[in-house]
Amino acid sequence: MIPTKELGFLQKVNQYPKTTYIYHTKIEERLDMHSHNKHQLTYVEGGAAFLKTNDNSYFLPARHYVWIPAEMEHFIELKTSVSMIRNIYIPTHILPNNEFYSKMGIYPASNLILEMILYTENWSENIFEKEKSKYQYIKTLGTIIAEISKNPLPVVIPTTTNVRLSPILKHIHFHVDQPLLLKDVAKLFGFSSRSLSRLFRDTLDISFLQYVKLTRIILSMEKLLQTELSISEIAYASGYNSLATFSNTFYNLAKIRPVDFRKTNREISK
Template sequence: MHPFLQALAHYPDSIYVHHSKIEEQLPMHSHKKHQISYVEGGVAFLNTKNNSFFFPARHFIWIPAGLEHNVTSRTSVKMVHNLFFPADLIPETEILKKAGIFPVSNLLMEMINYTQRWNGDILRTDAEAFEFLIALRNIILEVAKTPFPVVLPTTTNEMLRPILKYIHLNVDQPLYLEEVAAHFGYSARSLSRLFQKNIETSFLQYVKLTRIIKSIELLLKTDLSISEVAYASGYNSLSAFSYAFNQIVNQSPAAFKKQSL
């Protein structure tokens, strides 16, 4: 077992606090505690067997106990703040049974930053720290009601994986079902079936989600204008980009950028 996972499991009843550049670069793994991770200054993904969860600035990732996962980053990050709660400290709500991305309020962000004075196991005997973390847990339970809607399905299917990679590498270019299918030696109908069978979404929807994730990265990490972000994400008009962004993220690109920054 990885030394970090050994340390995490040493005191099953503790709240474990861990701050690092990224989640120890662990391979796919699971543990018996619920986890929240807040990435400061960077773009990161939670990867599970079936999905890739993109979490932008001012959002935290919720990882329920027992879920096999790892966290990766596409950019350098300032810090990843991780809190691990014993399962009996978190009520079993339907939303918290699954992984999700949730907004970080100003209060929650300040409380997460305050936890940097601790590292490792916080036991009930550490009264002041433990009570503070219980208060933080209560704030988390309050905000964890409406998850961020951008979830990208993934697959281990060896025929589909290179196609998904091709979409990511060429997301700023026109991507048409017939042309991508021909590039990989499929008919349009066969490729459509491959998507539906393995990731339960259509080719067009996958491309749309990939474009929106790309646009969010650009909005957060560059000084490009909204129009420049639209074209760099593969849209041929600002109106089409704004409509798609609103449809998935439930707010305009400008409003999202203002809120996140």
């Protein structure tokens, strides 16, 4: 058997299928797309991050946690430096039957959930069943999360490795603060408007306009949490000429107004 200290991070997580595994760190584990045999609960403090799966990119804002089902391929990309990444890995067999555990989701971290995560701050790596109080604590955390986490963050950007579409998506991300019209982008990349529209629908299952809209709203979320820009400045920096249009679009996608999104996330992160 390989000594534990010589195992890689993923090997350590998977080494004992029945243990819970705790890993809090200020240093990002730079992992490629991967999966593991346990559910993963991750809370990122002091920065912005994206969860990438094979199909989508999920923005992970402040005061939210991500639930990643066992065996789901993913990796987490940090957009800024962070103060702490808190990871709790939970074996599947200790949790009750609940559809919640089989779906990836990003949820607001209530005071109760946050306090329970922070309580494990000084725990490290494997917790075996014989450590009854700690083991039961993690089991309880997993059970409570499924009971109170009802509304996942709905803002998701689909991703693709399609060689024709990937450079167009990159162009949108780099020019999201500028006018982005289907006909102009299509012409720039040698498509007709109709063929580019069909490519978006067939590959990503959303329209060109919807993709631009999602990209702009996620950019605005980053700016709301990481800058001191006014709501109007963020609206214009995100490609909107009207504050009302920006606010309404943000609300339609995130179910919260931009000013409330900033206020709520900043107040409860203090």
